[in-house]
Amino acid sequence: MCASVVFCSTICERLANKGFHRVECPVLEVLFRNGASVNCLLAMRIVSQRHYSFFNDKKNKLKDYLKDNCKKNIIKKQNYRFDDYDNVFFLCRNEHLRSKDDLTHYACMSIYLLRLLKAAKYFPFEVEDEVLTNDEAYIGGLILRHLQLLQFNAHEISELINNKKVVLEVGIQARYENVTIGAGLYPTLALFNHSCDPSIVRYNIKNKMVVRTIKPVKSGDIIYENYGPLYMTQPVQERQDILKKNYWFECLCIPCVEIWPTFNEMHENELRIPCATEQCPFVFSVRTEDDPFLTCDYCKKMTSILPAVKGLMVLDEILPEAEELFGKGDLDNAMRKFLQGLEILYKYTRPPHPEIIKVQHRIRVCMIHKGNKSYDYKFLDIV
Ligand SMILES: [Zn+2]
Ligand SMILES: [Zn+2]
Ligand SMILES: [Zn+2]
The missing domain is CATH 2.170.270 (Beta-clip-like)
Incomplete structure (x- = not known):
């Protein structure tokens, strides 16, 4: 039993309790009480829904990309899969447009989320609170990246x-x-x-x-x-x-x-009719009372609006x-x-x-x- 969350179904509840919620449960209330945005939660969720070993296995491949101004080409796959973490990792973050202030803001948030994960015992090793190991810093780097990419790529989930x-x-x-x-x-x-x-x-x-x-x-x-x-x-x-x-x-x-x-x-009786010449991009703006024969500004050929008026009837x-x-x-x-x-x-x-x-x-x-x-x-x- 948990007072911090509501699930839409028992299936979702079971999945959550086997995965991300087991990690998040002890820290969710703190996160909510601090007014964290939904993107903060998502940045953490991308991590908490997978075991630490999943990210650790990718460390050698990904760690260079976490460095500032990384010049390496991104890893391109033959088939783009929605459930491939690498595709999440390389989503647009507009890193070249980010100011120092912006970077500081997101870095602080990622440190906060990393500390929560640490408190929630996400890491399979015990480290004192004041110490930051390289392994933890790597996960912190991923969280920072998640926060930045979520800013531009997250979608709303809605209901009527x-x-x-x-x-x-x-x-x-x-x-x-x-x-x-x-x-x-x-x-x-x-x-x-x-x-x-x-x-x-x-x-x-x-x-x-x-x-x-x-x-x-x-x-x-x-x-x-x-x-x-x-x-x-x-x-x-x-x-x-x-x-x-x-x-x-x-x-x-x-x-x-x-x-x-x-x-x-807009005018109710104004029509925008494409030029009849194939491939010609020109569109006429006409009123139904105008002369039905028009000469195109681009291809100089004639178009009649009568077929359109008839077709629209x-x-x-x-x-x-x-x-x-x-x-x-x-x-x-x-x-x-x-x-x-x-x-x-x-x-x-x-x-x-x-x-x-x-x-x-x-x-x-x-x-x-x-x-x-x-x-x-x-x-x-x-x-
Ligand atoms: Zn809970
Ligand atoms: Zn626009
Ligand atoms: Zn034309």
Whole structure:
């Protein structure tokens, strides 16, 4: 019996008690009471879930990489496996951008976590409290590295809850919210780069991460993740500020470079139609009342907007049906219809377009309902 933790199931409890929790149990309360972040706990958990001998066996291979300004090439594997610790070890840490202050801060935290592990008797040898052996310092170095890489690579683990009040999301009323209940490190998902117009939706089934596409993806396309800010709800400067502060990079995604409007700034009857010439990247911005024949700025050839206007008319049938299914809570069939609609939208138009955003939003809601839900969650919708 332990008063510091709650497990979601007896399976998780059994696994924890055989592994990491046996190590962490005596020190968890201290860690929580000191207000440690979830990344602190994860940095320790990467260690505590494995036996000391696992890391000790890797010491000769990894110890050089723990030195400051290590110039050695990283170890590349033929097959990238999510459960291979080496892939965790080499995740991005932006070490070249770190200041002395930052390094001191993380070093102090790793010393603290190392001391907790020591107090929890993680090490299979007894050493006096004041003495730091090389073996312990090596584990401390790993913890420091974990803290740094978790800063940029950890993901939230979430579940659906009912919102007390109705909120407006991209012009759609919603009564549900996907809230964070924890965090985890998923070394494959961690490789995905960010876009303010992401290609995927992610949700959790227990602690597993499910990733599904939210737009048509062709072979060879880059699949983008999202680190928080989205072009439809936040203006470009706000997004840039958030990404710079939290992830230390300047976003060069298409919505940021082309300064796409937010959902509220868009015109309902403006269409963005791709040039009909194959391989031509040009996109026309037109209103339905404009001249239907347009000359491309790039390839100088003519495009008619009439096939697009005609093709999009099918949506007048599909989308109301999808909405009806959605309103009844038949989310699987609603999602199928919305996906059909999305395919048609992408065939004839290009984002930013309010209809694409609304349909993607509905698909996202259908998808996340496949994931974790709070024990008292009920699907309630207002169409
Ligand atoms: Zn315990
Ligand atoms: Zn961006
Ligand atoms: Zn063209």
